[in-house]
Amino acid sequence: MNAPVSNVPAPWPGRDDPRPRCYSRVDPDYRVVSIEWIELPRACELSLRELERAYFAWVPRISAGAVRPSWKGPEGPLHLELQPWGWPQAIRLAPAEETPTQLKRAIEGGLLAHPGGYLAFSQHRDGARVQLVVALVDFRPRLPRWLYLPTQRRLHVRSTYAFLREVTRRMRLGRPQPPGIPGLR
Numbered sequence: 318m319n320a321p322v323s324n325v326p327a328p329w330p331g332r333d334d335p336r337p338r339c340y341s342r343v344d345p346d347y348r349v350v351s352i353e354w355i356e357l358p359r360a361c362e363l364s365l366r367e368l369e370r371a372y373f374a375w376v377p378r379i380s381a382g383a384v385r386p387s388w389k390g391p392e393g394p395l396h397l398e399l400q401p402w403g404w405p406q407a408i409r410l411a412p413a414e415e416t417p418t419q420l421k422r423a424i425e426g427g428l429l430a431h432p433g434g435y436l437a438f439s440q441h442r443d444g445a446r447v448q449l450v451v452a453l454v455d456f457r458p459r460l461p462r463w464l465y466l467p468t469q470r471r472l473h474v475r476s477t478y479a480f481l482r483e484v485t486r487r488m489r490l491g492r493p494q495p496p497g498i499p500g501l502r
Contacts, residue, residue, distance in 0.1 A: 318474070324372045326494065328350040328377040334398065335355050335356050335357060335358075335485055336355070336357075337353055337354070337355045337477070337478040337482060338352075338353070338354055338355070338500060339351070339353045339358075339474055339478070340352045340476065341464070342440060343470075344465070346403070347457060347458070347462060348433075348434065348455045348456065348457055349434075349453065349455075349456040349457070349458060349465075349470065350452075350453070350455065350456075351452075351453040351456070351470065351473055351474060352450060352451070352453070352454075352472060352475075353450070353451050353452075353477040353478060353481060354448050354449060354451070354453040355448070355481040355484075355485060356443075356446050356447070356448055357446065357447045357449055357488065358445070358446065358447075359485060359488075360440060360445060360447045361447070362488070363447055365415065365418075365420035365421065365438050365439070365440070365441075366385040366413070366415070366420060368420075368438050368449075368484070368492050369413070369420055369438050369481070370453065371484070372438065373386040373395065374482050375398075375476055375479070375480050376388075376397060376476075377400075378481070379470035379472065379475075379476040380472075382400055383399060383400055384397050384398065384399060384400065384407050384484065385397070385400055385403075386398075387403065392412055392413070393411050393412050394409065394410060394411055394422075394425070395409075395410040395413075395422060396408070396409050396410070396427075397409075397410075397427070398420075399428070399459075400499075402419070405427070405428045406427045407428050407429045407430075408424065408426075408428075408429055408430045409424070409426055409428050409429040409430075410422040410423065410424060410425065410426040410436060410466055411423040411424075411425050412445070417442060418441060419433050419437055419438070419439040420438050421436070421438075422437075423435045423438050424436065424456060424457075428459065429458060429459055429460065429469060430456060430457060430458060430459060430501050431459060432456070432457075433455055433456075433457050434454055434455035434456040434457060435453075435454070435455070436451075436452070436453050436454075437450070437451075437452045437454065438450070438451055438452075439452070447464055448468070449481060449484065451477045451481070453479065458470075459475045469488075
């Protein structure tokens with residue numbers, strides 16, 4: 318017999334299950350800022366580079382296989398390519414710039430993006446809590462506003478939420494491997 322839900326302990330004592338949060342805006346000059354984060358009770362065991370790889374491993378899944386990441390060497394640029402041809406490149410990202418708390422890639426352009434802005438992954442400690450953050454800053458979409466807002470923007474937020482929830486779930490279960498990359502660690 319299953320225990321009643323009310324008797325099931327919270328995944329982390331003293332806290333409800335952490336939920337992703339979002340801050341998003343579109344400036345008058347059509348620059349997009351979209352920051353998604355989740356508060357964790359401890360630091361994620363994965364490096365920022367592993368988190369980035371795991372995030373992009375989600376791309377084919379959320380795009381029904383229409384877009385795939387293409388890594389140009391371990392430290393090189395990253396391209397999101399339309400399938401099945403691998404061309405045109407949906408978005409081109411520069412080689413990563415990494416600090417101890419942030420991994421950032423400048424957006425170089427592509428079919429879906431004008432050059433400018435960046436995508437960053439970071440972890441910030443705030444007392445006992447840690448924020449895991451995915452930030453898209455000063456992104457300049459090529460799609461017209463009326464098409465971008467209900468499609469590409471919504472897809473980015475939803476996929477990032479799903480990614481953050483999956484990282485949290487794996488931490489709770491004691492599985493350090495990032496989602497989408499079996500056996501990375």
